[in-house]
Amino acid sequence: MKLNVAMAQINTVLGNVEQNLEKHLDLIEQARRAGADLITFPELSLTGYALQDLTPTVACRPLPDDPVFNPLLVASQDIDIQVGFVEEDERNLFYIATAFLSGGAVRHIHHKVYLPTYGFFDEGRFFARGESVRAFDTRFGRVGMLICEDFWHASSPYMLWLDGADLFLFTSASPGRGITPTPHNTAPGRTESARWVNDIIRAYAGMFTTFVVHTNRAGFEDGIHFWGGSSAFSPDGEPLVNGVEHAEALVLAELDLSQLRRTRTRLPLLRDERTSLVQREITRIITRNADG
Amino acid sequence: MLDLTIDTNLARKILTDFIHTEITRAGFSRAVLGLSGGLDSALACYLAAEALQPENVLAVRMPYATSSADSLAHAQLVIDALGVQTLTIPITDMVEPLFNRYPDMGNRRRGNVMARQRMIILFDQSEVFKGLVLGTSNKTEILLGYTTMHGDAACALNPLGDLYKTQLRQLAAAVGVPEPLLQKPPSADLWAGQTDEDELGFTYAAVDQLLYLLVDQRYTPQECVDSGFEVKFVHAVIERVRKNQFKRVMPPIAKLSGRTVGYDFLYLRDWGT
Numbered sequence: 001m002k003l004n005v006a007m008a009q010i011n012t013v014l015g016n017v018e019q020n021l022e023k024h025l026d027l028i029e030q031a032r033r034a035g036a037d038l039i040t041f042p043e044l045s046l047t048g049y050a051l052q053d054l055t056p057t058v059a060c061r062p063l064p065d066d067p068v069f070n071p072l073l074v075a076s077q078d079i080d081i082q083v084g085f086v087e088e089d090e091r092n093l094f095y096i097a098t099a100f101l102s103g104g105a106v107r108h109i110h111h112k113v114y115l116p117t118y119g120f121f122d123e124g125r126f127f128a129r130g131e132s133v134r135a136f137d138t139r140f141g142r143v144g145m146l147i148c149e150d151f152w153h154a155s156s157p158y159m160l161w162l163d164g165a166d167l168f169l170f171t172s173a174s175p176g177r178g179i180t181p182t183p184h185n186t187a188p189g190r191t192e193s194a195r196w197v198n199d200i201i202r203a204y205a206g207m208f209t210t211f212v213v214h215t216n217r218a219g220f221e222d223g224i225h226f227w228g229g230s231s232a233f234s235p236d237g238e239p240l241v242n243g244v245e246h247a248e249a250l251v252l253a254e255l256d257l258s259q260l261r262r263t264r265t266r267l268p269l270l271r272d273e274r275t276s277l278v279q280r281e282i283t284r285i286i287t288r289n290a291d292g
Numbered sequence: 293m294l295d296l297t298i299d300t301n302l303a304r305k306i307l308t309d310f311i312h313t314e315i316t317r318a319g320f321s322r323a324v325l326g327l328s329g330g331l332d333s334a335l336a337c338y339l340a341a342e343a344l345q346p347e348n349v350l351a352v353r354m355p356y357a358t359s360s361a362d363s364l365a366h367a368q369l370v371i372d373a374l375g376v377q378t379l380t381i382p383i384t385d386m387v388e389p390l391f392n393r394y395p396d397m398g399n400r401r402r403g404n405v406m407a408r409q410r411m412i413i414l415f416d417q418s419e420v421f422k423g424l425v426l427g428t429s430n431k432t433e434i435l436l437g438y439t440t441m442h443g444d445a446a447c448a449l450n451p452l453g454d455l456y457k458t459q460l461r462q463l464a465a466a467v468g469v470p471e472p473l474l475q476k477p478p479s480a481d482l483w484a485g486q487t488d489e490d491e492l493g494f495t496y497a498a499v500d501q502l503l504y505l506l507v508d509q510r511y512t513p514q515e516c517v518d519s520g521f522e523v524k525f526v527h528a529v530i531e532r533v534r535k536n537q538f539k540r541v542m543p544p545i546a547k548l549s550g551r552t553v554g555y556d557f558l559y560l561r562d563w564g565t
Contacts, residue, residue, distance in 0.1 A: 013565060014562050014563055014564060014565060015564055050560050052560065053558045053559055054563065179298045179299050179302050180295075180297065180298055180299075181297060181299050188299055188302075189302050191302065191306075220309070220310060220313045220562070221562050222314075222560045222561050223310065223314075223454075225306055225310065246306065
């Protein structure tokens with residue numbers, strides 16, 4: 001089975017959901033015409049990234065009668081959609097969220113579980129942390145979604161892998177930083193942050209024998225630039241596509257899902273994974289730390 | 293020796309994108325900058341011409357009576373090479389009345405007055421030209437506080453502020469800034485014979501390496517000493533960086549209410565764009 005993914009590597013208008021929604025609907029239509037089965041949008045694609053005090057003004061609820069989600073749900077009759085937004089819950093907590101829409105319904109929502117609050121990142125000041133990492137079923141098989149800092153913690157993709165995800169959909173608003181070439185930099189023209197992100201997601205694809213699709217923001221917010229460069233990797237860890245960096249783009253990739261069987265026959269890492277051992281040792285470590 | 297080499301193609305791409313994006317999203321398409329004949333403003337001019345097209349860049353030369361003749365000539369090399377729009381507005385007649393009123397005014401005061409007079413001209417031309425003022429301060433100057441507040445430090449956006457002087461020199465060479473500007477010693481040209489390195493008391497090559505360790509690599513002072521820097525130099529630079537923090541931040545507002553600009557009224561400048 002082939003899955004055609006369109007990664008919508010977009011710039012956004014900071015805090016203007018209406019204009020961003022319009023852009024989403026245009027790109028969804030473009031992707032549909034290009035024959036894509038799924039279109040993915042970056043972290044906080046409907047709102048922009050560095051929201052600060054704009055957070056409560058852009059929050060929404062992914063319900064059929066919501067003015068933002070209604071047209072997206074309608075569009076998801078024809079093409080599956082992953083979209084980034086701020087979700088407000090019933091008790092007025094705000095989450096960095098990504099939703100998977102298909103067949104006119106919300107299939108899954110992931111709340112970012114790791115909120116970077118260091119350096120120039122300040123997410124913990126404005127957002128609540130998500131409390132779960134779960135895979136879910138789609139018409140292409142089982143999928144897991146993570147947002148940016150989530151996949152800097154190896155446990156997040158590891159849990160999705162154990163939960164059955166054969167396709168990781170990663171989204172980011174990753175700021176470019178580091179223009180000093182290092183002896184290890186095999187990719188001139190790429191910021192250090194871009195190189196790091198691609199190195200680790202490629203490693204996940206190979207280590208978890210799983211497809212990885214990463215959709216990143218483009219454009220600027222004040223002096224911060226988002227480097228784009230959306231990419232997809234096969235379960236062998238091979239790059240399937242490297243999107244243009246430092247520009248908006250609709251990046252297309254064809255995922256041959258039958259590759260999963262061939263890779264896992266050759267390299268049965270999933271079969272041999274010892275989850276009970278992991279659980280025992282983690283329980284021991286947590287107990288020891290609690291006692292200590 | 294520490295290696296402060298940068299990927300100049302990447303820096304050029306990011307900085308021209310930055311200039312274009314941040315000017316156009318603010319509703320403008322043009323930029324104004326002071327072209328001193330030195331390296332920093334020449335680089336800013338090259339980047340702006342590439343980002344916005346030369347006809348959308350206004351390079352203003354603002355000589356004072358004692359300004360070096362080389363400064364005007366070197367600025368002219370940049371103007372000729374790029375085809376940007378240009379104005380020459382001498383500041384002598386504007387600042388002399390103040391100098392005459394205070395005959396004992398020293399070089400520092402006079403230098404600050406000249407830097408601020410140039411700022412007044414640039415922001416005035418900004419309105420005429422319908423362009424935003426580009427800053428040309430580099431990371432070394434900003435960290436050391438080697439700038440005049442509301443003078444050369446004043447701008448609408450600054451593409452060069454995260455490049456140390458030695459890195460800026462690499463980028464300037466890569467974009468084709470003329471050789472005489474790359475070779476001459478850096479100078480604010482506020483009085484005859486002035487050079488940055490004489491005034492600062494150390495070389496850019498040395499201080500850039502130290503700042504890179506302290507700021508970018510988060511070395512402790514002792515780790516810098518262990519890396520081969522003189523202990524007096526390390527402490528003098530750290531103290532200089534600390535004492536000049538006031539130049540790098542907005543003036544503190546005394547908090548009285550529950551929500552105060554700067555503390556808990558937080559929006560990017562790009563809010564809504």
